[in-house]
């Protein structure tokens with residue numbers, strides 16, 4: 001009789017395979033300060049045939065069975081097998097919609113443009129996928145008697161929102177460090193509302209990161225930034241979910257915006273497992289899209305990845321990716337190289353217009369999604385992405401978290417940018433004839449064939 005499978009995972013140095021740590025150890029980097037990654041016992045996972053994994057994941061989809069109804073925990077064996085179900089901290093994240101953006105795709109000249117709306121989730125960004133994994137592991141560690149008093153992160157807004165929500169759900173104190181005045185109001189109010197200890201510091205993201213790294217050196221403060229590779233384990237489900245939602249067909253291209261570059265690495269890591277465990281045979285090509293004002297990966301790509309130079313990121317509307325010294329640079333380069341990838345950039349005008357154009361077809365894009373859409377447009381325009389290609393753009397946050405950006409765009413108040421699709425509200429006296437005349441003129445103007 002077959003024995004019960006013993007799925008196992010551990011931290012392992014990326015640079016020095018063999019340097020291993022248990023997942024409940026308080027460790028973020030290897031002996032040289034390099035990145036760790038979570039490695040799974042693939043031989044054990046391989047004992048289950050590919051079709052059985054598919055059937056299992058499908059059977060768990062959207063059930064209320066704790067914790068498997070979550071898009072992340074429905075793949076628990078591939079994510080963090082060692083966490084006891086009782087210690088999982090979940091708000092049934094994942095399962096975000098993947099849909100055919102027919103009208104916008106046709107405008108770009110694409111038959112099959114699909115959008116994966118990762119912002120349709122608990123705190124409005126894909127960061128939930130990673131935080132459910134990390135906070136669950138922290139709860140597990142506390143149950144095992146590890147000295148973790150609180151969790152902390154530096155953030156461009158969405159990480160702190162997700163950390164605060166999941167920590168609050170578990171009753172674990174959270175501390176967040178934000179660059180003062182550089183995040184949206186919606187992003188600031190989330191950790192405030194969830195009861196986190198919120199510090200707004202006079203610096204940028206990279207400056208907050210320096211502080212939180214020191215804070216996490218002692219006092220039982222556990223670091224929740226994406227340098228902590230536990231988050232990647234949750235985030236990697238996005239690629240698996242895209243393929244599952246596509247009836248196990250692999251798209252030709254997946255486009256994703258990148259800042260600290262944890263998410264593009266996570267995307268590749270999830271797809272790797274699908275290939276390694278035989279659920280699919282093909283790999284998509286990955287496009288990582290950066291804001292031109294914060295483009296260290298793009299610059300390195302232009303140099304064939306021969307050298308990397310951190311930069312001082314300039315302000316960008318895509319504030320969540322205003323990062324000049326990305327933590328996961330090496331992992332991202334590995335992902336781009338193995339997935340025949342492309343790195344593209346988008347200027348402020350390009351990202352704002354792409355977001356606005358797509359909004360006109362019923363979407364409601366955050367500026368980071370605007371970066372990904374602008375990159376997609378460029379690749380289509382130069383023929384790299386073909387008209388018949390199956391393209392999935394990862395939308396990383398909900399547009400409602402970035403209404404300041406949209407309001408300014410439509411009121412034509414964005415600095416240095418004259419919008420091409422402004423649609424400010426029309427203010428008129430409450431007079432029927434004036435309203436009707438104007439209304440008919442607007443219909444005529446806008447919906448001319």
Ligand SMILES: *Cc1c(COP(=O)(O)O)cnc(C)c1O
Pocket residue numbers: 125126127158159226257258259260261262263264320321366368396397
């Ligand atoms: C965090 C974030 C990103 C960038 O992800 P990285 O892992 O830092 O590359 C992109 N978009 C949004 C909305 C985010 O919150």
